[in-house]
Amino acid sequence: MKKFALFLMAIAVVFMSSAMVETASADTQAKIPEYIRVGLKYGNSAVGAAQVFTKGAITYGFYNGTTFVPVYTGSQGQKATVKKDDDYHILLASFGDDLNKGITYINELKGKNVNGFLMYDGNYSVVTGEYSSKAEADSAASNLQKVLGNQNLTVVVPQKAIYVMADQKLTIKTDKLVARPSNGFIELDNDVTYRGELWFYRQEGSDMTVINNLPLEQYLYSVVPSEMPSSWPQEALKAQAVAARSYAVANCLSSKYAKYGFDVTDDVSSQEYKGYAYGGGKYAGENPNATKAVDATKGIVLTYGGKVISALFSSHSGGYTESSENVFKYPQPYLKAVPDPYSMGYTESLDNWKVTYSQAQLKDILRDQSVDIGDILSIEVINKSPSGRALSVEVTGTKGKYTLQGEQEIRNVFNLKSAMIKSIDVLGEPGGLGTIWVSNGSNVVSKKTQSLYVLKGDSTVGMASERPFVISASGLSQLNASNGVQSVPDSFTFVGSGYGHGVGMSQYGARGLAEKAGKNFVDILKYYYTGITVYDTLNDKSL
Structure with a gap:
């Protein structure tokens, strides 16, 4: 009787498993649209x-x-x-x-x-x-x-x-x-x-x-070469095709652009899409190598928990990808930070970049944010993600402080390639040019100490020293940072690595995994998207 009961249970498990697989595959296939609507204007x-x-x-x-x-x-x-x-x-x-x-x-x-x-x-x-x-x-x-x-x-x-x-x-x-x-x-x-x-x-x-x-697959004919150079390895292009297809499908199902009547935009707000040709036909928006990769992966998407994922990607991770909650404020189990040495070694301008701003430029940048904190005295990263990206940056000025929060604000305000800031170098630190507040007869204004001329004890006029002596109510004293003179740097240089938000697949990393490590597109995708299934909807199987 026990054997018979176990036999029935086994049959039940087989039928249940079969039904679950069929339902899952049917649901996934049903969620892959034949057409996609791209917002142009x-x-x-x-x-x-x-x-x-x-x-x-x-x-x-x-x-x-x-x-x-x-x-x-x-x-x-x-x-x-x-x-x-x-x-x-x-x-x-x-x-x-x-x-x-x-x-x-x-x-x-x-x-x-x-x-x-x-x-x-x-x-x-x-x-x-x-x-x-x-x-x-x-x-x-x-x-x-x-x-x-x-x-x-x-x-x-x-x-x-x-x-x-x-x-x-x-x-x-x-x-x-x-x-x-x-x-x-x-x-x-x-x-x-x-x-x-x-x-x-x-x-x-x-x-x-x-x-x-237009048909979804034809849309991808333009997206893949718009997002990744067509000269890159086929396996990298295939990984890009599957990621782009998955992103498109996920956004067709739940689009923030639904009120406008379309699914995705034609720019990096969604995915770069240049059409079949542009510039009045002068430039091709498609490439045979990219088309080959799209055709070779037709119907293949990335799923997690049975649902097609929004497979985010960026250009260059800077050596470590980022978790979604540190950029977009929502955690996704398949968008977790992973070490990424495979992105490095292709282009120095992305492996190690520098951006320098003068005092005047930084004031203009903050003024565009409706912020005025006077002369900029310091810029410090006060909070980083485990991957090394800045999450909070504090700017200290002579009139106060201003804090930038979040990867996107930091990157956008300072126009940086990424928020992976390794250091902020300062030119004109203490020992350099100081600032003192003096009366010009009607207002109290800030002046560089080296731009001031003073009447000396021998009745001659000369340029003020970095820390001049002044007579105050308490007597003769020498000004220093605590009582009136502060060092105002001439410029700040951001030193960093990477390009883009860093979440999901790194495109340079996909290239590196294909070229340097000999990985195929399935390996590449599973490396960057944690715990996902690479699912072939046409043949109803996982890869």
Whole structure:
């Protein structure tokens, strides 16, 4: 009976394990989107108008759920302008779903010197005019009625709409216009050519948000060479492809840019993405070596606890990566600091860098933060992470102190390559130039002691010494740091290592692991991301 019971238990365990594996793999596959939406212009960079072009033809329309609804297709190789429409129009005639009848009517109106154009709001109509007020449109409609006879004219009140100015001008009543190229490539503003579609999204109180919607794998064709040199080893490029794919998938599932209608940006706020080509076609945004790495790792992502991770990475760790809580304030079990000698030895400007600021420059830097603490006397790292990155930096001045908190603030305020500050060297320490406060007749001002001239006991005038004697209420005394003279350094030099926030994979480290240690992309990823699974969703297995 015990054997039978154990047998049943064994069967139960097998079925439970199988069900768990199937559920996990099904969930993971379900979370890998086929497409990704990249924000190109949004917020303060949103546009009122844009120009689009393809060597093929562009079809303009919109999505009804997941179904693309085509409205109008332009001519082959034609440039067109997309522009927001906040105007009043005069409705001349409606033609249901018959686009050609609308175009015929527009040609007829030309004979009457009336400039008509298409409007689509579920049906095709012909309208005229771009008026800023209803009163202006009503007045124009009254005059136009005399030209067109007894035709009944009505004024179309502005809604969210977008103009397309191609071989035909039309306004489409939609808040999200889609421009779909027939050949899969579309250029924006004579600059960047993108794969996939361009979306023009009208949001409340804004210009148009511009979004590139394209297959996830094609997006990675540009991200990988934008983030890592394509001449680097294939295994490093593969590691970059998997990290970038994982980051993209994680952000598709939970995006801070959802309110704008896209998943990721095209810059380092998410991942660098240059499109298929840029500079009006002068420069390639893709590279065959990087494309090879993306294709070789198709469907492979990093998971932790069954979920695709936000696989952060940076350029150069400075010899030790960083834990996420010391940079982004949230702990992640898979983003823990690890020693990283593999990043070192490639470029001296990242292994060991220096940044020097004069007194005037430092005052300007602090003034940009709305901070005035007088002359800068010292800058000290007062708290470091276990990896060696500065977490708190205290700046002491003649008027007070100011403390910078956190890796990002320290790095950004002082414009450092990283917060791995090894030392802060000072030029002009004690024994150098001092400062004294004197009256100039109306105000008390600070002066360099070596810029002061004094009347000496022998009635001659000469330059003051570093620590002059003064007569005070208590008698004759020599000034020192405790009673009036303080040394004001001429400059401060930050000495450090690394580039970027240091969390997750170091790109130079990935190169080093591939070149120096002979590791493959799976080894590289498992080294930098603690406790993760490298998961192949296409073949339903861990690597």
